[in-house]
Amino acid sequence: MIEATLCFPLRDGGDAAADREVLLIEKRRGLGEGWYNGPGGKCESGETPRECAIRETEEEVGLEVSDLEKAGELRFLLDGEAHTFCHVYRTRSFAGEPSVSEEAYPEWIPVDDVPYDRMWDDDLLWLPGVLEGKTVAGEFRFEGGEPLDEAAFVDHDLEWDVSF
Numbered sequence: 064m065i066e067a068t069l070c071f072p073l074r075d076g077g078d079a080a081a082d083r084e085v086l087l088i089e090k091r092r093g094l095g096e097g098w099y100n101g102p103g104g105k106c107e108s109g110e111t112p113r114e115c116a117i118r119e120t121e122e123e124v125g126l127e128v129s130d131l132e133k134a135g136e137l138r139f140l141l142d143g144e145a146h147t148f149c150h151v152y153r154t155r156s157f158a159g160e161p162s163v164s165e166e167a168y169p170e171w172i173p174v175d176d177v178p179y180d181r182m183w184d185d186d187l188l189w190l191p192g193v194l195e196g197k198t199v200a201g202e203f204r205f206e207g208g209e210p211l212d213e214a215a216f217v218d219h220d221l222e223w224d225v226s227f
């Protein structure tokens with residue numbers, strides 16, 4: 064099973080709380096290519112998920128994130144087998160400016176305008192809550208064989224307000 068991470072940097076975009084923005088990437092290669100997601104990727108051996116989220120965010124968009132808050136644990140199953148376990152973080156602490164890399168086009172997007180129609184189908188179920196400050200544990204079942212991003216999303220279970 065793959066252990067992976069996602070990190071969602073947040074900032075105030077304007078005067079009102081409703082103007083909050085999240086840094087998303089349009090992924091240029093790998094799983095989910097062409098779709099929007101948070102920066103993130105697979106954990107390397109000997110690395111904690113938190114270290115992975117920090118490293119991947121630096122590699123993909125050049126942002127140095129800190130004070131990561133654990134927001135979710137997502138299990139993705141493909142044809143009944145555990146496929147990916149994904150640790151989700153959010154943070155309001157970062158240094159630097161997002162920049163384009165070989166892996167990602169970064170974009171600050173108002174939290175109310177997140178392009179769920181250009182993301183993984185499961186994101187609409189858990190990401191709005193994560194961006195509101197909730198914690199979540201989820202299991203998402205896909206069918207149809209590899210790769211995961213071409214399989215069909217069939218069903219899920221979600222639990223909110225989880226302690227990590």
Ligand SMILES: Nc1[nH]c(=O)nc2c1ncn2[C@H]1C[C@H](O)[C@@H](COP(=O)(O)OP(=O)(O)OP(=O)(O)O)O1
Pocket residue numbers: 067068069092093094095100102103104105106139147149183185186203211
């Ligand atoms: N159903 C799903 N919904 C979602 O929002 N993100 C998912 C997902 N399934 C996988 N991911 C994310 C988690 C993680 O950030 C990434 C893992 O994909 P990859 O293995 O392609 O990673 P990368 O190629 O970016 O990793 P590296 O090669 O380590 O850079 O995809």
